[in-house]
Amino acid sequence: MWVGTVIGTLVATPKDQSLTGSKLLIVQPVSFTKHKECIPVVAVDAIGAGTGEQVLVVGGSSARYVVGNPEAAVDAAIIGIIDTMEVNRDLLKEP
Amino acid sequence: MWVGTVIGTLVATPKDQSLTGSKLLIVQPVSFTKHKECIPVVAVDAIGAGTGEQVLVVGGSSARYVVGNPEAAVDAAIIGIIDTMEVNRDLLKEP
Amino acid sequence: MWVGTVIGTLVATPKDQSLTGSKLLIVQPVSFTKHKECIPVVAVDAIGAGTGEQVLVVGGSSARYVVGNPEAAVDAAIIGIIDTMEVNRDLLKEP
Amino acid sequence: MWVGTVIGTLVATPKDQSLTGSKLLIVQPVSFTKHKECIPVVAVDAIGAGTGEQVLVVGGSSARYVVGNPEAAVDAAIIGIIDTMEVNRDLLKEP
Amino acid sequence: MWVGTVIGTLVATPKDQSLTGSKLLIVQPVSFTKHKECIPVVAVDAIGAGTGEQVLVVGGSSARYVVGNPEAAVDAAIIGIIDTMEVNRDLLKEP
Numbered sequence: 136m137w138v139g140t141v142i143g144t145l146v147a148t149p150k151d152q153s154l155t156g157s158k159l160l161i162v163q164p165v166s167f168t169k170h171k172e173c174i175p176v177v178a179v180d181a182i183g184a185g186t187g188e189q190v191l192v193v194g195g196s197s198a199r200y201v202v203g204n205p206e207a208a209v210d211a212a213i214i215g216i217i218d219t220m221e222v223n224r225d226l227l228k229e230p
Numbered sequence: 231m232w233v234g235t236v237i238g239t240l241v242a243t244p245k246d247q248s249l250t251g252s253k254l255l256i257v258q259p260v261s262f263t264k265h266k267e268c269i270p271v272v273a274v275d276a277i278g279a280g281t282g283e284q285v286l287v288v289g290g291s292s293a294r295y296v297v298g299n300p301e302a303a304v305d306a307a308i309i310g311i312i313d314t315m316e317v318n319r320d321l322l323k324e325p
Numbered sequence: 326m327w328v329g330t331v332i333g334t335l336v337a338t339p340k341d342q343s344l345t346g347s348k349l350l351i352v353q354p355v356s357f358t359k360h361k362e363c364i365p366v367v368a369v370d371a372i373g374a375g376t377g378e379q380v381l382v383v384g385g386s387s388a389r390y391v392v393g394n395p396e397a398a399v400d401a402a403i404i405g406i407i408d409t410m411e412v413n414r415d416l417l418k419e420p
Numbered sequence: 421m422w423v424g425t426v427i428g429t430l431v432a433t434p435k436d437q438s439l440t441g442s443k444l445l446i447v448q449p450v451s452f453t454k455h456k457e458c459i460p461v462v463a464v465d466a467i468g469a470g471t472g473e474q475v476l477v478v479g480g481s482s483a484r485y486v487v488g489n490p491e492a493a494v495d496a497a498i499i500g501i502i503d504t505m506e507v508n509r510d511l512l513k514e515p
Numbered sequence: 516m517w518v519g520t521v522i523g524t525l526v527a528t529p530k531d532q533s534l535t536g537s538k539l540l541i542v543q544p545v546s547f548t549k550h551k552e553c554i555p556v557v558a559v560d561a562i563g564a565g566t567g568e569q570v571l572v573v574g575g576s577s578a579r580y581v582v583g584n585p586e587a588a589v590d591a592a593i594i595g596i597i598d599t600m601e602v603n604r605d606l607l608k609e610p
Contacts, residue, residue, distance in 0.1 A: 136367040136401055138335070138351070142262075143317035145233070147286050147310030149277050151296055154309065159286070161233070161315070163262075163322055166364040167332075167353075173364060174261040174268060175322075177231040177286060182339050186318055191337050191349070191367060193398045196291050196386050200396040201341055206295040208288045208309045211231055214344065214398045215337030220351070222333035223376055227353055227365075237452075238507035240423070242476050242500030244467050246486055249499065254476070256423070256505070258452075258512055269451040269458060270512075272421040272476060281508055291481050301485040303478045303499045306421055326557040326590055328525070328541070356554040357522075357543075363554060372529050381527050381539070381557060383588045386576050390586040391531055404534065404588045405527030410541070412523035413566055417543055417555075427547075428602035430518070432571050432595030434562050436581055439594065444571070446518070446600070448547075448607055459546045459553060460607075462516040462571060471603055481576050491580040493573045493594045495516055 136193050138165045138217065141186050142175060151208040160184060160213060162192055167222060178211040191215035231288050233260045233312060236281050237270060246303040255279060255308065257287055262317060273306040286310035326383050328355045328407065331376050332365060341398040350374060350403065352382055357412060368401040381405035421478045423450045423502065426471050427460060436493040445469060445498060447477055452507060463496040476500035516573045518545045518597065521566050522555060531588040540564060540593060542572055547602060558591040571595035 139162035147159070158180040164173040176192065181201045184190045190213045199205050201212040234257035242254070253275040259268040271287065276296045279285045285308045294300050296307040329352035337349070348370040354363040366382065371391045374380045380403045389395050391402040424447035432444070443465040449458040461477065466486045469475045475498045484490050486497040519542035527539070538560040544553040556572065561581045564570045570593045579585050581592040 136349075136399070137364065138367060140321050142319075142321040143315060145286070145315040146313045148313050150286065150310035151276060151288075151307075153295075159231075161317060164364050174232065174259050175317075177233060181341060187321060191335070191340065193341075193400050195400050197389060197398055197400045199292060200343075201398045205396075206300075208292055208296045208307065209231070210288050210290050210292045212341075212398065215340035218336045218338050220333060220335040222351060222365075224332075226330050226332040226377060235511050237509075237511040238505060240476070240505040241503045243503050245476065245500035246466060246478075246497075248485075254421070256507060269422065269449050270507075272423060282511060294482060301490075303482055303486045303497065304421070305478050305480050305482045326539075327554065328557060354554050371531060381525070381530065383531075383590050385590050387579060387588055387590045390533075391588045395586075402531075402588065405530035408526045408528050410523060410525040412541060412555075414522075416520050416522040416567060425606050427604075427606040428600060430571070430600040431598045433598050435571065435595035436561060436573075436592075438580075444516075446602060459517065459544050460602075462518060472606060484577060491585075493577055493581045493592065495573050495575050495577045 136191050139163055139190055139192050140165060141184050141188050141190055153204060153207040176211050178213050179209050180213045182213050182216055184213050184216055189217040231286050234258055234285055234287050235260060236279050236283050236285060248299060248302040271306050273308050274304050275308045277308050277311055279308050279311055284312040326381050329353055329380055329382050330355060331374050331378050331380060333376060343394060343397040366401050368403050369399050370403045372403050372406055374403050374406055379407040421476050424448055424475055424477050425450060426469050426473050426475060438489060438492040461496050463498050464494050465498045467498050467501060469498050469501055474502040516571050519543055519570055519572050520545060521564050521568050521570055523566060533584060533587040556591050558593050559589050560593045562593050562596055564593050564596055569597040
């Protein structure tokens with residue numbers, strides 16, 4: 136899983152039927168440093184998140200179970216909204 | 231899932247039989263910034279997309295379900311054509 | 326699997342029910358060089374690790390078996406605490 | 421899937437028995453730009469490719485189905501030889 | 516799959532029980548160029564490799580079949596020791 140910030144929404148009218156009714160959010164991974172090397176991911180919102188919120192995202196086949204359909208066209212899902220994080224930034228430096 | 235731009239097509243005559251009849255498109259991931267670090271992906275088009283369109287792509291084992299064959303030689307599928315996106319680019323900057 | 330350093334913790338109150346009771350830790354991959362290109366990962370702690378410790382992390386669908394629920398919303402799990410590592414750094418240089 | 425160029429071959433005598441009889445090729449992903457950030461991948465050749473040819477490669481669990489053994493020690497397979505590609509390189513530039 | 520060099524070993528006493536008895540090696544992916552962008556991976560050794568040897572590594576869910584336990588906490592396994600490689604380095608340059 137990884138921590139991301141919801142940066143936006145998207146609408147896709149022609150889409151796979153397994154996505155009907157799903158809310159899709161665009162999520163930027165948080166790197167905890169100044170570098171940003173990851174591209175934003177589109178995740179199904181299973182929890183009720185909004186733009187600007189920090190969320191927990193699960194990827195891969197596990198995301199299909201989150202939406203309750205093991206054959207869904209889904210590879211990323213928002214599974215939590217983060218209340219607090221406690222990060223020791225000194226540990227980000229490699230000795 | 232991720233947002234990409236369809237940049238081209240390809241033809242492969244000798245190919246795995248599970249791909250027979252599938253349209254293959256080359257899709258460049260959209261980074262929302264000036265950096266482009268991802269290489270283009272070849273995805274099965276399950277939705278009727280064309281070059282220049284922005285699409286939603288699913289990767290990994292989920293793509294097999296999109297083509298209706300859980301044993302297909304497929305790891306990426308176009309599952310939507312994007313009508314509109316609303317992205318708060320200020321949130322792309324990490325504080 | 327990969328080696329990481331536990332750099333922090335997070336709390337997410339609204340979350341997928343399959344995560345209830347799971348301890349979530351933020352883990353920075355160790356690169357063994359000066360470059361740090363990976364973003365931290367959030368992993369379920371299945372072993373009792375703490376901030377500052379070096380751990381072994383498994384990713385992908387295998388992580389679901391670690392938490393004993395093949396349908397859990399999990400794609401990374403801490404599966405070991407590292408006692409010792411012996412690395413020949415000369416082998417990191419490519420001839 | 422992705423497009424790659426076959427750059428070489430390898431021989432491994434002690435190997436997992438599920439690989440016995442498989443031809444292994446080293447494939448460099450094609451980026452369509454001047455940057456090359458991906459490391460070469462070793463893929464099972466299911467189609468009869470040779471060094472210098474451009475091929476279509478599938479990754480992840482889907483590759484196991486290509487070799488006809490859902491428990492094979494395989495995570496990448498060559499599933500097509502590319503005849504032609506038509507890429508609009510202007511679309512590679514992000515506005 | 517990918518080619519890597521075994522650069523070291525690790526010992527983890529508290530660990531997931533599915534790893535009991537497994538030898539864990541630290542493997543650096545070989546890029547065939549001067550750039551090294553990948554972090555080392557920890558793989559279960561299924562073949563009897565040693566530090567300094569070049570090996571073939573499989574990742575993802577396929578690695579679980581290598582260790583003979585489809586529910587093992589494993590996402591990478593050494594499946595071959597490389598005798599010889601023949602790489603046409605001219606093909607590494609993109610035209």
